[in-house]
Each structure stands twice: as structure tokens, then as C-alpha cells.
Amino acid sequence: MMVPAALLLLGALTAFLAPRLLARARWPEREPVVALWAWQCVVGATLLCLALSMLLSAAAAWQAVRGRLFAAAPHGVVDAYGLGAGGGPWATGTALALACGGLWTGAMLTREVLRARTRRRTSGAELELRAPLLPGEDPAATKLVVLEGPRPDAWWQPGAAPRLVVTTAALGRLKGSQLDAVLAHEQGHVTARHDWLLHCSRALSQGFPQVPVFAAFEAQMHRLVELAADDMASRRYGRLTVALALVGLNEDRGVFGPCPTQAHVPQRVRRLLTPVPRLSAGRRLRLTALATLVPAVPLLVAFVPGLSALA
Template sequence: MMVPAALLMLGALTAVLAPRLLARAQWPEREPVVALWVWQCVVGAVLLCLGLSMLLSAAAAWQAVRGRLFAAAPRGVVDAYALGASGGPWAAGTALALAGGALWTAALLAREVLRTRAGRRAQSAELRERAPLLPGEDPTGARLVVLEGRRPESWWLPGAAPQLVVTTAALGRLKGSQLDAVLAHEQGHAAARHDWLLHCSRALAGGFPQVPVFAAFEAEMHRLVELAADDVASRRYGRLTIALALVGLNEDRGVFGPCSHPQAHVQQRVRRLLAAAPRLSATRRLRLTALATLVPAVPLLVAFVPGLSALA
């Protein structure tokens, strides 16, 4: 039973230490896409630790599970894990607790998906009512939908026929290529499927609010996906253009005042765009990506080392 316990300890350490280490790092502001990948690998490693520990604990508690899990393995591999020697109530309780967590996570993800789909259907119905298709317009094609509105707003509605929605007030604020930059920003979200990252992070943080890595994962996903989409737009239309578009869309909301505001991240995004900090070198980006990819390999190594040692 040493391996399941080691996996649990590894998962707990990763869940506590990884958010602190990433919070101290300065490079995610400059490379949000790499930072998104690092966070996904960290969370994946934590979930992998828990999943592998659940399987091995169940194998230690119940002979039927052990027989299925090690059906194709030689006898020496099973003996190397010493599962039968110290199973009992501790192994069964651990397996059941982790299985309950897995079912709870799956239920939360399903609820998030269903809620999102319902919201999209409601938004689509409202758009069809307020901005019906014109004669000859392709209903499956991407659309730029203009709605009458006094507040400058724009948002991307994902789906089979993605749509960029802007209000007439926004059109009055956005000058030159700023509307194209906003469109490129929202297309960056759609191309990278940022909505799925947000759904997963929201479900994990909502289901396990006391786990630091999941709470930090949700907060960082909301921030980093916006930075990544800003970079997509700025590479096509320039940093100043997308910065001015952000100012135009948000200047009436108190975002840029001295007081704190729920959307204060917009001010930080504008400052980042205007600062134009250089990107990391290609070598460093590759090194960070490779190191992040190795993080989920650590629990796999811990789980498989006894079996591989027995085969050697």
C-alpha cells in the first residue's frame, strides 16, 4: 500500500505548492499560452495522482478489482506492489472516497455543460428575435450581429455557427481597425476552445473550493485566456489598436478609476499591451513547455516503477 499513499502525498504537495510557485513567476504575463499549458499539466497531474491512487487502493481492498487490474501481469508484478499485505478498511475507505470525488467531479462537469448549452440556446433565441437572418443569409456561417444598445458591449457566442455580437454603442466607439481587433480577439477564444478550459476550471473550483490548486486554476484561466486572446489580436492589428478598443468598450464602467472594480483586470490588460514587454526566447518557451509536459509523467512513474522493477 506504499504506492497509493505516495501518490496521495504527491497529489497533495502538487496541489499546495504549484499555485504558490506559479504565483511568484513573472513570465506568465509574457507567455500566457505557455502558462495555460503549464496549468493544465499541473491540474492533470493532481487528477492523475488521485485516479491512480484510487485504482491501486481498490486493488488492495478487493480481490476482484486486483484480478482485473493485473490480469495480464506476471505474478511478480502483483507481489511488487504488496497490495494484499496491507489492504483492509484503510484501502477500501480511500478507494471509496476517491471514487466519490470522481463521481462528484463528473456530475459537476455535466451540470456545467448542460447549463452552458441552455444559456447558449437562450442567447441564440434572443439574437434570432432581435436580429433575424436577412434574406439569402447563410444560417450556418459566422455572423457579425449588431444589436441596438446604449452600452458599448461585444461578446462571442460559440456554437455550430459562431457569432460576434456588438452593440450600436460599441460601433460608435470603435474606430478604424478596432472592430477587427475585437473580432480577432474573440476568434482567438473560439479557436483555442477557451470556453472548455473555463468550464472545467469552474466545475473543479466549485466542487472542491478548499483545494488551492483548483481555486487558483479557475482564477488564472479567466485571466490567461484574455491575455492569450489579446496577443492573437495584437499580432494582427497591433497592441495599441486592441488597447484602444478595450478602453473604448470599458471607459464608462469605472474600470480605469482609482477605486477597485470587479473588472479591474481590463486595466491590467491595457497596461500590459501598452508596456509591450518582449516575449521569452523560443528556447525558453520550449523548455517550459517540455518541463510542464513532464509533470503528469511523475505520478505515472511513481505508479509503474514497482511493476517495471519486478520485470527487470
């Protein structure tokens, strides 16, 4: 029963230490795409630790589970895990608690997907009502929809034929290539499937509000996806153009005053206007590889006893 306990301890250490290390580091501001991958690896490693511990605890608690889990394993592998020794109520309770957590996680993810689908259908119906298609107009070919509105705004309407929606007030504010920069920003979200990251982080945060790593995961996803999309747009149209587009869309919302309602917007503008050189390609590769190794540690802990028995 040492391996399931070690996996639980490893999951707790990962959930506690990794977010603090990422919060203290300065490179995520410069490389949001790498930071997004690092956060996914941290959360994935935490969940993997719990899942593997659940499986091994269940194998220690019930002979039927043990037989199925190790059905194809050579002789001696089961003995290497010591699943039959000292399991008892602890193994049963751990397996049941982790199984309930897994079922709750699945329920939260399903709920978030259904809610997102409902929101998409509602917003799509509202858009069709406010901007109906003309006779003979192909919705798949319509990439830009202009709505009458006094407030500068722009957003991406997801669906089978995604479209950028811009209000007439935004068209009056956005000059030159600023509208193209906004389009590139929103296309960056769609291309990188940032909506799925936001859905997963929201589901985990709402399903386990007392777990700090999931709350931090949601907060960082909201911040980093915007930074990543800003970088994608600025590579095509320049940082100044993207910054001016952000100011044009948000200057009437009170975000640049002494008590901003959305502090992340002025932070994004300052970041665009005071760029810091990117990390070298070698360092980006090393950080990506290091993040990728984080989920590999639980697998190593889980498989080392079995591999040692085969040696």
C-alpha cells in the same frame, strides 16, 4: 500499500507547491499560452495522482479488482506492489472516498456542460429575437451581427455558426482597425477552445470549493485566456489598437477609476501599452517540456514497482 500512499502525498504536494511557484513566477504574464498549458498539467497531475491511488487502493481492498487490474500482468508484478499486505480498512476507505470524489467530479463537469448548453440556447434565442435573419439570409455566412444598444459591447455568440455580436454604441466607439482587433480577440478564444478550459475550471472550483488549487485554477484561467487572446489580436493589429479597443468598450463601466469594478481590464491595457519582450523560443520550449513532465511523475511512481519486477 506504499504506492497509493505515495501517490496521495505526491498529489497533495503538487496541489500545494505548483500553484505557489506559478504565482511567484513572472513569465506567465509574458507567455500566457505556456502558462495555460502549465496550469492544465498541474491540475491534470493532481487528478491523475488521485485516480491512480484510487485504482491501487481498490486493488488492495478487493481481490476482484486486483484480478481485473493485473489480469495481463506477468507473475510477480502484483507482489511488487505489496497490495495484499497491510491494506484492510485503510485501503477500503481510501478507495471509496476517492471513488466518491471521482463521481462528484464527473457530476460537476456534466452539470457545467448542461448549464453552458442551456445558456447558449437561451442567448441564441434572444439574439434571433433581437436580430432576426432576413429572408434568404444564410446564418452560417453571417459572421457579424449588429444590435441596437446604448452601451458599447461586443461578444462572441457560440454555436454551430459562431458570430461576433456588436452593439451600435460599440461601432460608434471603435475606430479604424479596432473592430477587427475585437473580432480577432474573440476568434482567438474560439480557435483555442478557451470555453472548455473555463467550463472545466469552473466545475472543479464549484465542486471542491475548499481545495485551493482548483480555485486558483479557475481564477488563472479567466485571466490567462484574456491575455492570450489579447496577444493573438495584437500580433495582427498591434498592441495599441487592441488597447484602444479595450478602452473604448470599457471606459463607461467604471473600470478605470480609483476603485475599478473589473481590475483585470486596466491591467490588460497597461500590459498592452508597456510590452515586455517575449521569452526566447528555447526557454518557451523548456518550460513547455517541464510542464509536460509534471503529469508524467505520477505515472512513473505508479509503474516503477511493476517495471522493477520485470527487470
